Each structure stands twice: as structure tokens, then as C-alpha cells.
Amino acid sequence: MDFELSEEQRLLKDSVDRLIAKEYRFERRLDFLRRSEGWSRQTWQGFAEMGLLALPFAEEHGGFGSGGVETMLVMEAFGRGLVVEPYLSTVILAGGTIRHSGASGRMAETVERIIAGEHLMALAHNEKGGPRHSLEPQTRAKRSGACWTLTGSKIAVLHGATADELVVSATTDTGSALFLVPAEAEGISVSPQKGYDGVPLAEVTLEGVSVQTEFVLCEPGMGEKVLAHVIAEANAALCAEAVGIMGDVFDTTCEYLLTRTQFGVPIGSFQALQHQAADMLIELELSRSMAILAALSIDSEPPVRERNVSAAKAQIGRSGRLIGQRAIQLHGAIGITEEYKVGHSFKRLTAIDAMFGNADWHIDAIVEAGGLYTA
């Protein structure tokens, strides 16, 4: 039992932390948000040069074959900076479907281009109208000869509008499957949206989109298993990102308590505020513990993985809400201004809870699994 980072992990952490502190100051992020794409391709290239885009991919595909801890370190740093670049969508989500589909050599070139920062991808999975967390989408795929035809509509596709290629989940007669669909394919329409957290989204409609069988990423019947694994990894990554955000919010709040004076003293001298800040630190530490658990669990067998990730996401959903709300309250009115970072952090924490199952949903998932601690 040991919580120390290895030497390599420490080096990775130091360099990502430095990169974010230097390149991702809040004013620059605001500038990125105002651009038409809503993020910075130059920053993305910086990530590529640092090797961050290569981390989780297999070594034979040019990656580093890193695990959950490395992703955690990167995502925590991204959380501190409120990074809006498509790391989750391209590397974790879409990249995850490639990794876990056992995709053969054919995908090697795609992975190489992702790693080089030249290829952006998105996972089109969420839908409206049906059960929200179902791994069997309403989007249908019908086969005729060497061709599949996809019909359906997807919502909240992270970075969907700038993706060069989409991974689309669809239900076939023999279970869920995943399909690779180029963004410019005939019959696809992508309408960009902006998330309240600054992250670009898209609605994607597929009207009889034709996909050759060689672009089936994950065969019918295997989709649910792959999606479950990828979503668990995404949740673990989001937990780490949330911990980064919470840490930053906590530091900012402490600084504010020490510098803001009212009644002639720093407001941090008031016990009513001190105890709220103490609660924030407690929640931060508990969340950090659970983000570590999630990171260390993503390669475990499904029951353990799902239970532990659910526990982490539930903890972090609750803690994120508490820390975000308290931070704004302790800042007073400045906390609800658009020019101040804390409000943006709060919005991202709120979005993180809403993605891939909120705290309540994951509590119910634990109930369904028969509890977190099993004999």
C-alpha cells in the first residue's frame, strides 16, 4: 500500500503542471473561449509535442501505454487550468473506443495521427428521448451487403463540431456496435453548441449515413462492453479533472479570505467563514482519495471497476457541488462575475457531475451492484 508517485510519474506531473501554469493562464483561456472554435489548436499542438496525446495508447501504435495514474495527473492539471481542448473527447472517449475494441493494425494510422495532434475525434453516444444512460442507443444500424446504414440523432457530443471523425454508437439486430464516421460523410449534419462550462458541444443527426463494414470499430454485441469501459475511464478522468478544479478553487478562496478585508480585518478571521473553508478542504481531500481509487481501478475486472468508479463519481459529484457553491458564497458578489475564474470553475464542476451519471445515479448503481463493500 503506497500512494507515492514513481519517478516518471513525478516528472510527468511536474511538466504538465508547469505547462498549464505557464500557458493556460485564465486570461488566455477567456481569449480561447471567444474564438470561433472555442479552444486553441496551438495549445493542442503543445500537448502533442509533450506527448500527452500519446499517453494511454499502446506502444505498438506509437503511444506510451500509460495507465490511470498518468491520465489522472494530466487531467488534474487540466482541471486547474480549466482546459477546454478536446482531450477527453479525442484521447479518452473516442481514443478509448479504439483501444478497447481490439482494433487491429488498420487503426494504427489513426492513432498515429491522433498522437501527432493531426486528427480530432468525438464520441457520439448521448441521446435524448430514451433511457439516459443506456448502452443500447436508439440510433439504429441496418446492414445490407458490405454496408451499414445509420439513422438517429445524438446530443451533447463533446467537441463534435471540430472532430474530423466521429465514433457513433448504434443498435443493430444483434446488439450495440460502434462505427467510425467521417465528419463530412453524406447524411450527417452537425450543429455546434456551446456548453455552459465553455466546452464546445454538438448535436449530430444521422440520416441514412452509409458506413462500409471495414469502418465498423466494434462489432455488434461488443458495443456495450467497450462503451462501459470507456465511460468508466472517462469518469475516472473527470474525477481527476474535478479534483484539479476543486484544488484551484480552494486555493483561490483561501487567498481571497486572507486579502479581502471588511470591518477592518481579513474576512478569513471570521469563524463562520473559516469553518466553511475547512469543510471545503475536507471535501477536497476525500475527493482526491476517490479520484486515486478510480484511477487505480480502471483496469480492474468490470464489477470492481464499475463499483469503484461509481463511488468516486458520487463522492466527487457531491463534493464538487459543495466546494463550488461555498467558493462562490465566500467570495461574495465577485464570485458570480464572468471575469473571475471561480465562477467558471463552478460551472465546470457542475457540468462534470451532469456527465456520465450524476452522484445520485452512481449511488443507485452501487445499490444495484449490491453495495460497495462486498464480502
Added chain:
Amino acid sequence: MDLNFSVEDVAFREEVRTFLASSLPDYLCAKMIKRLHLTKDETVHWQRILNARGWATPSWPVDCGGQSWSPSQRYIFQEEMALAHAPETQPFNVNMIGPILAKFGTDEQKAKFLRSTANLDIWWCQGFSEPGAGSDLASLKTSAVRDGNHYLINGQKIWTTQAQNADWMFALVRTDSSGRKQEGISFLLIDMTTHGITVRPIETIDGGHDANEVFFDDVRVPTANLIGEEGKGWTYAKHLLGNERSGIARIGLSKERLKQLRSLEHELSASGQLDERETVGLKRKLAEVEVQLRALELTQLRVVSADAHGANAGAAASILKIKGTELQQRMTELVLELAGPEGLALAVDDHTDGSGGWQNPAAQFYFTMRKVSIFGGSNEIQKNIIAKTMLGL
């Protein structure tokens, strides 16, 4: 990073488990499962079994009868003790005065007290709190006036746990009122049979008698019973704070109680005593508790790991104490909720009889556990400590 314990730690856990399985008397185990108070004799009996194995006082220095266990071994030991329903060792002897004697006691004091303290041949109580000195402990007033080679003690202590059973008290007394209030405090060992000491019971809302008032009326204590230097008592007492962090969150205890809650849930829903709606609600509550416990457990393990690497874990002890006590209290709430109307009746038997069901002790246990967020530095004091660590104000 690795959540798995090392091969050595796993072997150690097995060794502890084997020992407890063969050495913990069945009658004690049964009483612990039913949450019944142990008598003094029962606590003594168990501590002597542990002491014979050398495990009553593992956190003491090795030359004083301790073990050279790593932080993770100390954690494992506590966890296994709780999971086996083993009673805890007498805390005032083992966690408080023992370490103080070992660190600050004279050779004579060590020779006189250490062995008998470990073996529970003498039972210590703690004389810290006073009617006017609770959270603001340093404002204590019980006075010790030098009179030749004696101190003359006058004043009152309160909330003194198990004073009625105690042979000795370690007390903070005021030897000087002229300077800063922390500076005039001395640490004194007092024989409870000394003339002028009166112990009066305080009945608490759980119906138990654990707490007492202790009055001192011209009590003569030899100066040889002073720990360290006169006026340095506050420093010695502070040494105890955050000293032993490997078990502060009491994870094993909460895990064991969670198991009880789980088995009650199964039993009550299988027998139809809880309807479907109640069962769904209960399962959610238990899942919430489990998540909190897991988060706390991992936070405790992070502290254990940091301690093993000699790192400073900041306000960790306070965080663990607050969340640990909140969780312990939450579990007693849930057991009482489960007892429903069956839990309303007071247990007819007294604390020493295990013949009743689980429902009746549930209320007593719930009431008893309100104290854990108050003693040992209330949770609000812990938040003050956290705030001080992070803001420096």
C-alpha cells in the same frame, strides 16, 4: 501507487487475525457484537491477554514495551481488532499516559508505572476538563501550590471518564497564574486513594455511568509525581495531539458496523419487516455511507503512507477525526432507524447482560455516540485547527 498491501503486511494481517481468532474470549466477542458496555474486569482481562502477546501497547517506544511496527502495520492491527470485535485497549493507559511517561517521565516514574500501565494493573483516568475549561482547556483553574516536597491540590475536574474505576489520574493543574495561561500549567500524577478526593457520578443520556466529577480538597501529591518540568504541562499534553494518526478515523470500527447494518438490512427486508419502499430508501442510505467510508478509508491510508515516507500530512488528523466521528454517528442513527418502534423500549437487562436483541441497545448506542464529536477536541475545534493550518490566521 498501489492500493495493495505488501507481502509483509499481508502476512502480518494474517498473524494478527490468527492471534485474535484463538485469543479473544467468546463472551467478550458476543458482548461487543451486541454493543454492550464492558465491565472493568472484562477490559482488564482482554488487555492482559494482549499484553502477554506484547500487543497491548504497540505504539509505545520499543524499550518501553512497544513494537517497531510500521504505520501500515499499526493501521492493520487496529482494523483487525475492530473487525474481530475485540475490545479496544484502555485508551487513557495506552494512548495517553503511557506515551507521556515514555517520553517525558523520569526513570523512577517509568520503572514505577510503565509495566503496570501496560498490563492494566493500574487504571488511569484523565483529569483535563473542568467546569470552566472545556474547549478552552488552558483556562483550567485547579490549583497546585507547592508545600515542601508536596503539591496541595484544590479544585474540580469534570467529565472524567471511568474515574470511579481509576487507581490513578494524570491531571493538568495550575502551578502559576501570573503569565500566559498556557505557561502556568503542570502535568501531575495523582493517586486516586489520596485523602481529599471525592468522585461523583454523572449520569448521561444513554443511561450509563462513564463520566464523573472529581473534587480536590487540600489533596497532597508528592512533587516526585510531577511529569517533566513545572509549568510545561501544556507542551506535554499537546504532544498527544495528532501523535498517533494511523487509527484516528477508526476505519475498522466503521467497517464492522457497516457489516452489521448490511446484515440487518438483509434480515429485515427478507422477513418482510421493511417493505419495498423502505428497503430502497435504506439501500441508498447505506450506499451513501459506504462511499463516505471508502473515501475516508483511502484518506486514512494516504496519511499512513505519507507517515511511512516521513511526509507532513498537514491538517490530516483533524480531517480524519471530523469525518470519522460523523460517520460513526451516522451509523448509529441508521441502526436506530432500523429498530423502529422495537427500539423504543429501554433494555430491561443492564449493560452487562447480552440476552436482549439488537434493537434495545440501538438507542443507547446512538445517544452514547453523540460524545465522539465533542471529546478529544470538538469537531468545531478541529475546524479551527484546519483553518489555522490553511490560513495561518
